Amino acid sequence: MASLSNGACKFLLGFLLIFLVSFAKGEDIFLEWHVAIDTRIKPIVSVNQPVITINGMFPGPLINSTTNDNIHVNVFNDLDEPLLMTWNGIQQRLNSWQDGVSGTNCPIQPGNNWTYVFQMKDQIGSFFYFPTTKFQKAAGGFGPIRVNNRIVINVPFPKPQDEFDLLIGDWHQESYKDVRAQLNSSHTLPTWMLMNGKGPFGNPLTTAHESFTVSPGKTYRFRISNVGTTWSFNFRIQNHKMLLVETEGSYTNQITLDTLDVHVGQSYSVLVTADQNAADYYIVASPKMIADTNQSSLIAVGVLHYENSSTPPNGPLPKGPDPFDINSSITQARSVRWNLTTGAARPNPQGTFNVSNVTLSQSFLLHGGVTANLDGFVHYTVNNVSYDTPNTALKLADYALNGSGVYLLDDFPVHHISSLAVKGTFVRSGNHKGWLEIVFFNHHQNIDSWHLAGFGFYTVGYGYGNWTPEFRSTYNLYDPVVRSTVQVYPKGWTAVYAYLDNPGMWNLRSQNLKHWYLGQELYVRVHDPDPNPAKEHPPPENLLYCGLVLAPPPPPPANPQPMPNPAPPSPQKASAATSNIGWFLIVLGFLMAL
Numbered sequence: 001m002a003s004l005s006n007g008a009c010k011f012l013l014g015f016l017l018i019f020l021v022s023f024a025k026g027e028d029i030f031l032e033w034h035v036a037i038d039t040r041i042k043p044i045v046s047v048n049q050p051v052i053t054i055n056g057m058f059p060g061p062l063i064n065s066t067t068n069d070n071i072h073v074n075v076f077n078d079l080d081e082p083l084l085m086t087w088n089g090i091q092q093r094l095n096s097w098q099d100g101v102s103g104t105n106c107p108i109q110p111g112n113n114w115t116y117v118f119q120m121k122d123q124i125g126s127f128f129y130f131p132t133t134k135f136q137k138a139a140g141g142f143g144p145i146r147v148n149n150r151i152v153i154n155v156p157f158p159k160p161q162d163e164f165d166l167l168i169g170d171w172h173q174e175s176y177k178d179v180r181a182q183l184n185s186s187h188t189l190p191t192w193m194l195m196n197g198k199g200p201f202g203n204p205l206t207t208a209h210e211s212f213t214v215s216p217g218k219t220y221r222f223r224i225s226n227v228g229t230t231w232s233f234n235f236r237i238q239n240h241k242m243l244l245v246e247t248e249g250s251y252t253n254q255i256t257l258d259t260l261d262v263h264v265g266q267s268y269s270v271l272v273t274a275d276q277n278a279a280d281y282y283i284v285a286s287p288k289m290i291a292d293t294n295q296s297s298l299i300a301v302g303v304l305h306y307e308n309s310s311t312p313p314n315g316p317l318p319k320g321p322d323p324f325d326i327n328s329s330i331t332q333a334r335s336v337r338w339n340l341t342t343g344a345a346r347p348n349p350q351g352t353f354n355v356s357n358v359t360l361s362q363s364f365l366l367h368g369g370v371t372a373n374l375d376g377f378v379h380y381t382v383n384n385v386s387y388d389t390p391n392t393a394l395k396l397a398d399y400a401l402n403g404s405g406v407y408l409l410d411d412f413p414v415h416h417i418s419s420l421a422v423k424g425t426f427v428r429s430g431n432h433k434g435w436l437e438i439v440f441f442n443h444h445q446n447i448d449s450w451h452l453a454g455f456g457f458y459t460v461g462y463g464y465g466n467w468t469p470e471f472r473s474t475y476n477l478y479d480p481v482v483r484s485t486v487q488v489y490p491k492g493w494t495a496v497y498a499y500l501d502n503p504g505m506w507n508l509r510s511q512n513l514k515h516w517y518l519g520q521e522l523y524v525r526v527h528d529p530d531p532n533p534a535k536e537h538p539p540p541e542n543l544l545y546c547g548l549v550l551a552p553p554p555p556p557p558a559n560p561q562p563m564p565n566p567a568p569p570s571p572q573k574a575s576a577a578t579s580n581i582g583w584f585l586i587v588l589g590f591l592m593a594l
């Protein structure tokens with residue numbers, strides 16, 4: 001030790017500093033995606049339907065990133081209609097400009113390309129992306145997102161032997177364009193369930209099935225997402241236990257499960273150890289809230305294949321809970337808790353964080369429902385308001401027009417159901433840095449799920465029937481898991497908290513694609529009056545225009561006092577500023593090394 005010179009010590013320190021700086025900033029990941037229709041994939045043989053591929057792949061390619069990485073995705077729209085991509089669960093800190101839904105972005109027109117640039121800021125976990133316009137998600141275009149921990153952060157379980165992305169979702173047997181055209185009249189429900197785009201094992205109408213090869217005694221991480229349009233599913237692996245470890249960016253208290261319910265839009269990680277006799281085993285996902293009929297195409301079946309095994313999977317498919325058993329599903333939902341002691345990205349990463357002492361700033365009671373009494377067509381609603389998608393992206397309208405002519409702020413009820421059904425562009429103010437409580441009610445027959453972009457939901461309670469303020473005393477405020485998508489059971493309610501520290505225009509939607517497409521959504525506008533661009537990012541340089549805003553707004557008058565929508569410095573300047581700090585630290589590191 002004594003022989004280690006002072007200079008060497010400084011050098012090591014400097015090196016460490018450079019190392020930490022480069023990791024905290026994240027790497028840049030550049031992707032080029034060509035989004036196109038392919039009719040030759042045929043998940044169901046004999047059906048010549050369009051499938052949306054990315055660079056020829058269905059599902060699309062993995063985005064494999066690490067916390068704080070900057071993702072640049074240059075998306076080429078080779079479809080015959082407009083396209084937008086969203087990054088389900090990626091919070092887009094200070095940057096709703098990249099969220100890729102109709103309220104935040106003008107669509108990428110056919111034949112054009114547009115580059116999304118966003119950061120995996122302070123997040124870890126399992127997510128997925130999908131197209132958000134024109135019911136395209138029903139045709140594919142989705143793919144997995146992993147946000148890995150920075151190597152300096154501990155992960156609360158040993159490194160698995162390997163990781164598998166498992167995107168499971170229901171599938172229509174028709175072209176998504178035909179399904180879309182029939183949605184408000186004679187819509188038929190999806191009749192298939194695909195696993196990574198492949199049909200059920202053993203089904204004669206499919207050519208391929210999904211299979212994962214494991215080595216005896218080793219442990220694997222499965223990142224399971226429900227990328228479907230309609231059905232919640234129950235997931236299980238024959239003869240194997242699953243250890244639940246993560247959901248949508250939160251490490252959970254680790255619980256051992258035989259089966260796991262995954263609702264539309266949700267993601268989970270489970271660890272599975274290959275601890276059975278070397279053979280092949282069924283991996284199954286069966287829909288909930290639909291009779292256990294002989295419609296075997298609606299049960300996704302894949303294979304867990306032990307290395308060198310020549311024994312095909314056999315016996316009956318492993319049984320799950322009764323598909324109508326809501327109680328066991330709620331019991332499981334309540335048992336998914338946040339692990340408060342593990343190191344991870346969270347508001348207070350150093351210690352515990354619970355919401356037992358927060359003061360609520362706002363409370364919304366939102367009823368998801370359906371109405372036919374509007375214009376003769378079926379519309380899905382929130383508090384009897386069906387969202388009317390304007391031609392101008394709301395975020396753009398907010399920036400350039402203060403919303404004028406596009407939406408009226410706070411014009412729709414958030415505490416009761418409107419006694420008259422209406423169509424409207426439903427934008428509600430969320431108090432910046434306030435805690436919002438939302439209680440969701442489900443008036444549908446099926447399980448619904450809700451997603452808020454920009455934030456995590458602290459899932460504090462699930463219940464049946466009417467909700468009254470007294471139910472607040474039953475909330476789990478100690479260790480509610482934080483996630484982006486929460487299920488709401490039929491005739492039931494789900495209560496969540498969200499901390500609105502992320503200014504922007506944020507989509508609050510049903511993840512059920514039909515509900516969403518036919519109007520069950522709204523936007524929450526979280527406004528920070530401070531014009532400092534470090535607070536909310538300025539529009540990107542490649543901003544697209546549409547609807548009422550076809551050109552950049554004129555610059556604001558010189559030196560106005562209240563500046564709700566100032567023209568901020570260009571993004572180039574902003575990034576130059578960050579890298580200057582980076583360089584400063586690197587130079588400092590070298591100076592210390594001298």
Ligand SMILES: *[C@@H]1O[C@H](CO)[C@@H](O)[C@H](O)[C@H]1NC(C)=O
Binds near residue numbers: 066
């Ligand atoms: C994802 O990135 C991590 C960290 O860089 C790397 O260890 C891993 O091998 C990558 N996985 C894939 C599938 O590319």
Ligand SMILES: *[C@@H]1O[C@H](CO)[C@@H](O)[C@H](O)[C@H]1NC(C)=O
Binds near residue numbers: 074113114
């Ligand atoms: C479109 O792609 C080209 C590269 O092929 C790129 O230079 C350009 O910036 C992209 N356009 C947008 C708006 O991202």
Ligand SMILES: *[C@@H]1O[C@H](CO)[C@@H](O)[C@H](O)[C@H]1NC(C)=O
Binds near residue numbers: 157342
């Ligand atoms: C929570 O995480 C800690 C730290 O990684 C770990 O030791 C502990 O076992 C976890 N607790 C549960 C209940 O999973």
Ligand SMILES: *[C@@H]1O[C@H](CO)[C@@H](O)[C@H](O)[C@H]1NC(C)=O
Binds near residue numbers: 184
């Ligand atoms: C509902 O159907 C009618 C008639 O086909 C069509 O004109 C209308 O655009 C549809 N509405 C929606 C929201 O798809």
Ligand SMILES: *[C@@H]1O[C@H](CO)[C@@H](O)[C@H](O)[C@H]1NC(C)=O
Binds near residue numbers: 292293294
């Ligand atoms: C399922 O198939 C079995 C045997 O083929 C038959 O006995 C049973 O009635 C079928 N059930 C339904 C709901 O169709």
Ligand SMILES: *[C@@H]1O[C@H](CO)[C@@H](O)[C@H](O)[C@H]1NC(C)=O
Binds near residue numbers: 215216307308
């Ligand atoms: C599988 O077979 C290969 C080739 O014979 C062998 O190297 C490997 O060890 C075997 N693996 C197991 C788990 O038996």
Ligand SMILES: *[C@@H]1O[C@H](CO)[C@@H](O)[C@H](O)[C@H]1NC(C)=O
Binds near residue numbers: 327464
């Ligand atoms: C489910 O729980 C509710 C409320 O606790 C109870 O009324 C109902 O009977 C239960 N249903 C079943 C099938 O156990």
Ligand SMILES: *[C@@H]1O[C@H](CO)[C@@H](O)[C@H](O)[C@H]1NC(C)=O
Binds near residue numbers: 357359
């Ligand atoms: C809890 O909230 C009360 C009132 O809002 C506040 O005075 C107190 O400091 C808070 N306690 C903690 C530990 O944050």
Ligand SMILES: *[C@@H]1O[C@H](CO)[C@@H](O)[C@H](O)[C@H]1NC(C)=O
Binds near residue numbers: 352355357358478
């Ligand atoms: C939760 O946080 C509050 C302060 O906000 C604290 O008083 C309480 O002890 C915490 N509970 C636990 C179980 O850590």
Ligand SMILES: *[C@@H]1O[C@H](CO)[C@@H](O)[C@H](O)[C@H]1NC(C)=O
Binds near residue numbers: 402403408409564
């Ligand atoms: C923007 O619109 C809001 C109402 O939506 C209004 O209260 C505010 O005064 C407007 N600001 C400007 C600068 O016009």
Ligand SMILES: *[C@@H]1O[C@H](CO)[C@@H](O)[C@H](O)[C@H]1NC(C)=O
Binds near residue numbers: 371374418421
């Ligand atoms: C919703 O609107 C419809 C049609 O305007 C009306 O008949 C219905 O009563 C409303 N629902 C509620 C719960 O008020």
